[in-house]
Amino acid sequence: MSDADQNNSYSYSSDIDQSNMGFQFSFLSDHNFTPFSFNMYSHQQQQLQNPTEMFDLSYTNFSHGGYTTPSAAAFDLSLSSISEAAVFAVKNINCDSSSNKNLGDQTSCSTAAENLPTTPNSSDAGVEEDSYKTMGGDHQGKQGADDLEPKKLKEKKKVQKKARETRFAFVTKSEIDNLEDGYRWRKYGQKAVKNSPFPRSYYKCTSQKCGVKKLIERSYEDPSMVITTYLSKHNHHSPTTLRGRATALPPPQLAFHNFPQNYFLHPNNSNSLQLQEHPQFLADQFITPLMRNVDSSFLQQP
DNA sequence: CGAGTTTGACCTGCGC
DNA sequence: GCGCAGGTCAAACTCG
Numbered sequence: 132m133s134d135a136d137q138n139n140s141y142s143y144s145s146d147i148d149q150s151n152m153g154f155q156f157s158f159l160s161d162h163n164f165t166p167f168s169f170n171m172y173s174h175q176q177q178q179l180q181n182p183t184e185m186f187d188l189s190y191t192n193f194s195h196g197g198y199t200t201p202s203a204a205a206f207d208l209s210l211s212s213i214s215e216a217a218v219f220a221v222k223n224i225n226c227d228s229s230s231n232k233n234l235g236d237q238t239s240c241s242t243a244a245e246n247l248p249t250t251p252n253s254s255d256a257g258v259e260e261d262s263y264k265t266m267g268g269d270h271q272g273k274q275g276a277d278d279l280e281p282k283k284l285k286e287k288k289k290v291q292k293k294a295r296e297t298r299f300a301f302v303t304k305s306e307i308d309n310l311e312d313g314y315r316w317r318k319y320g321q322k323a324v325k326n327s328p329f330p331r332s333y334y335k336c337t338s339q340k341c342g343v344k345k346l347i348e349r350s351y352e353d354p355s356m357v358i359t360t361y362l363s364k365h366n367h368h369s370p371t372t373l374r375g376r377a378t379a380l381p382p383p384q385l386a387f388h389n390f391p392q393n394y395f396l397h398p399n400n401s402n403s404l405q406l407q408e409h410p411q412f413l414a415d416q417f418i419t420p421l422m423r424n425v426d427s428s429f430l431q432q433p
Numbered sequence: 434c435g436a437g438t439t440t441g442a443c444c445t446g447c448g449c
Numbered sequence: 450g451c452g453c454a455g456g457t458c459a460a461a462c463t464c465g
Contacts, residue, residue: 319456319457319458320456320457320458322454322456322457323454324454324455325453325454325455331455331456333456333457344456346456
């Protein structure tokens with residue numbers, strides 16, 4: 132039980148790992164508001180000395196519930212225009228082989244999914260059971276489809292489809308449900324969520340041949356928190372500019388350049404900062420100026 | 434009039 | 450098989 136839990140407040144902590152000169156920080160909340168943390172790595176999978184270099188979950192180590200997993204994430208993250216909001220939690224939910232290939236270690240994705248503990252209410256944004264080993268890269272994948280019985284083939288396809296549908300969720304503190312992220316979305320449904328007074332909204336990317344969806348709902352535990360879940364990845368660039376700025380798109384993985392290092396770069400610091408005591412961490416003081424300067428490549432494929 | 438939203442109906446998966 | 454919950458569809462509606 133962390134201090135944050137005990138105080139019933141949101142917090143993050145930061146540590147400079149003196150042993151390997153890596154950098155680690157933690158956000159408090161995921162969908163179930165349990166703390167987790169991750170390390171940041173460069174594209175060469177070298178731990179970053181300075182978090183302003185990059186914020187790329189493709190090369191993260193996830194720590195969750197006491198488990199530390201290598202290379203859990205399979206996403207390129209640039210939360211480019213999550214305006215008017217503070218990001219409290221970022222969480223990879225599924226792994227897929229296409230993005231995992233960047234890691235050069237496909238088994239790590241499986242390890243990550245298996246190690247992450249599930250929670251009683253993890254059906255939506257929680258960690259799902261699929262992993263790389265359920266997909267074409269496993270031992271069974273070497274078996275020809277023709278060798279499988281129809282029933283097994285159907286089951287295999289079902290598993291593959293589910294595994295392919297990568298999910299990525301993060302929690303933001305915002306009064307706005309549908310945060311601007313540079314893409315155009317069409318709402319196609321809304322459903323009441325069990326045990327929650329807040330409905331879940333379903334959006335599709337309006338670009339042709341882009342099947343990306345996102346789900347937006349408010350946390351029933353803290354209505355100020357918005358849970359955004361992305362399904363799949365965009366296969367195109369952002370059609371809109373951010374706040375009127377031109378978006379000269381960087382390589383997809385180069386993201387989150389102006390990370391707020393002042394909150395993290397304290398060499399001897401391993402303290403946990405209470406957001407209630409650090410309102411500058413919030414919204415306009417943090418995310419908005421930060422995001423104005425980064426480009427939109429969230430969830431784009433290379 | 435086109436694009437996006439609303440909302441009830443329908444589909445699907447899962448647990449019992 | 451049944452019921453429940455999540456997810457999707459599509460007609461009606463709204464808005465610029």
